[in-house]
Amino acid sequence: MRLHTKLTLFTVAATIAVLGLFVWQLPRLMQKIASDNTNKNLHQQREKVLKAIGQNGIGYYFQGDSAYGSYSMLKDEYISLEPYTETADLTKLQTAQRIIDGDTINYRILIDTFAVNHQAYLLEIGKKITSIQEDSVALQRATIGVLVVLTLIMAFIQLFYTRYLLQPLGRIIRTRLIKTKFPFREPHRPLVTSTYDFKYLDQSISQLMQQVNHAFEKEKEFTSNASHELMTPISIMQSKIENMMTDPELPANAIPKLEDTMRIMKRLKKIVNALLLISRIENEQYDRNDIVAVKPMIREVLEELQHRADEKALTVEESLTNETILYHVNKDLLFQLFYNLIHNAIRYNRPNGRITISDRHANGDYYLYIEDTGIGIEESQHERIFDRFKKNTAQREGFGLGLSIVKSIADYQRISITVDSEKERGSRFELHFSASHLAQ
Structure with a gap:
C-alpha cells in the first residue's frame, strides 16, 4: 500500500473517530448548555421583573388583583406573582409541574422572594421542559451539520x-526507481523541492x-x-601444444598429458570467449x-544438440x-540464449x-x-543460478557462464526470464516476450 494511501486512510479514520466521539457526547453537552442557558435566561427575566417593580411599583402587575399570572400563547413560559406569608427568604431553581388552564406541564422554574413596602412576595418564572429539549435538539442538529461540513473541508484540505x-x-x-533501469545512464537532475528530507x-x-x-x-x-x-597467451599456448603433438620425436607417454592440457586450454578459451x-x-x-x-x-538448436540428447x-x-x-531482437544472441537453455536442460537431465x-x-x-x-x-538457489560460477549442490559443479550469458542476453533484449524448479523433479524456464517483440 502506498504511503499517500496510508496517510489518507489514517486521516479519514482519525477524523471519523474524533467526530464519532464528539457526536456521542454531543447530546449530554447540548443538554448541559441548554440547561445553563435556560437558568441564565430565568435569572435575567427575574431582574427585569424586579426592575419594572422598582420603577412602576407592585401595582404595575397586580392592578387591583390579589395575584398576578401570565403565560405565553403556547404555554412555553409563564410568570406568577403573589403575596408571600412565610418569613424565610426563598430563592431556588427546580423542575416541577404546574397546571396551566387545566394542562399539567413540566417546567424549569426559578422561585424567588422579595419585599416591597414591608410586604413579602413570591415570584415564579418558568420555561417548559419540552421547549428546552426542542431547543437542545435543534442546537444539536445545527452543531452536527456545521461540524460535518467543517470536518469535510478539513479532510479535503489535509488530503x-x-x-x-x-x-x-x-x-x-x-x-x-520505477522508470530507471540498470545501468543508469540518464543524467542526474536534482529534485526541486523545499523539503530538506526529500532533497537529502x-x-x-x-x-x-x-x-x-x-x-x-x-x-x-x-x-x-x-x-x-x-586470449592471446591462451592461443599461443594452444598453438604450441598442437605443434608439440605433431612432433614425431614426442615420447608416447607425453601425448596423454598434452591431450589433457589441450582440453584444459580449450575449456579456458571457452570461458574467456564467454566472458568476452x-x-x-x-x-x-x-x-x-x-x-x-x-x-x-x-x-x-535441437538439430545441433541432438547428439547430446541421444547420448542420454x-x-x-x-x-x-x-x-x-519476434521483432527487434538480435538473431545470433537469441540463438545463443535458446542454445544455452536447451543445452542446460540436456546436461542436467537424467x-x-x-x-x-x-x-x-x-x-x-x-x-x-x-x-x-x-x-x-x-x-534457495533460484535467484543465484544466473550468477557467474555459482555451485549446484546437487551435482557439485558450477553453473558456469551458460546461464549468466542467458541472463545477460535476456536483459539486453528486454526478455523476462524466470525459473520454476524443485529438487529431484526438474526445472522449467519461462521466457516472457512483451508485445513490443511481436509488432514491427
Whole structure:
C-alpha cells in the first residue's frame, strides 16, 4: 500500500473517530448548555421583573388583583406573582409541574422572594421542559451539520496538502526507481523541492546509483581487458601444444598429458570467449534489428544438440506455434540464449528423461517454456543460478557462464526470464516476450 494511501486512510479514520466521539457526547453537552442557558435566561427575566417593580411599583402587575399570572400563547413560559406569608427568604431553581388552564406541564422554574413596602412576595418564572429539549435538539442538529461540513473541508484540505507534500517523494520513486533501469545512464537532475528530507533522499539515491554505475563500469572494463589479455597467451599456448603433438620425436607417454592440457586450454578459451561475449553484450555492441521465427530457430538448436540428447536417450517434445515471429531482437544472441537453455536442460537431465518445449500467447504477450525432468534446483538457489560460477549442490559443479550469458542476453533484449524448479523433479524456464517483440 502506498504511503499517500496510508496517510489518507489514517486521516479519514482519525477524523471519523474524533467526530464519532464528539457526536456521542454531543447530546449530554447540548443538554448541559441548554440547561445553563435556560437558568441564565430565568435569572435575567427575574431582574427585569424586579426592575419594572422598582420603577412602576407592585401595582404595575397586580392592578387591583390579589395575584398576578401570565403565560405565553403556547404555554412555553409563564410568570406568577403573589403575596408571600412565610418569613424565610426563598430563592431556588427546580423542575416541577404546574397546571396551566387545566394542562399539567413540566417546567424549569426559578422561585424567588422579595419585599416591597414591608410586604413579602413570591415570584415564579418558568420555561417548559419540552421547549428546552426542542431547543437542545435543534442546537444539536445545527452543531452536527456545521461540524460535518467543517470536518469535510478539513479532510479535503489535509488530503490535498498531503498529496502536495508527498509529490517530491513520488517523483523520486518514479524517476529513480520505477522508470530507471540498470545501468543508469540518464543524467542526474536534482529534485526541486523545499523539503530538506526529500532533497537529502534524492541526493543519497543519486550518489548510490553513481557508485553502482562506477563499480559496474570498472567490472566491465576489467572483464573486457582481462579477456582480451588472456586470449592471446591462451592461443599461443594452444598453438604450441598442437605443434608439440605433431612432433614425431614426442615420447608416447607425453601425448596423454598434452591431450589433457589441450582440453584444459580449450575449456579456458571457452570461458574467456564467454566472458568476452558477456562484455560485448553489456557494452551494447549488438544491434536489435533482426526478425526471427521462433519455431525454425528452436529446431535448428535441437538439430545441433541432438547428439547430446541421444547420448542420454532423452525424449524431446516440441509443440510450438508456427506463426510466432519476434521483432527487434538480435538473431545470433537469441540463438545463443535458446542454445544455452536447451543445452542446460540436456546436461542436467537424467538418462531416459524428457525435455518439453512449448509456448503460448496471453494478453498480447508471448511466453516460451523449456522444461526438463532433471535433477532440479533447490528453491534457495533460484535467484543465484544466473550468477557467474555459482555451485549446484546437487551435482557439485558450477553453473558456469551458460546461464549468466542467458541472463545477460535476456536483459539486453528486454526478455523476462524466470525459473520454476524443485529438487529431484526438474526445472522449467519461462521466457516472457512483451508485445513490443511481436509488432514491427
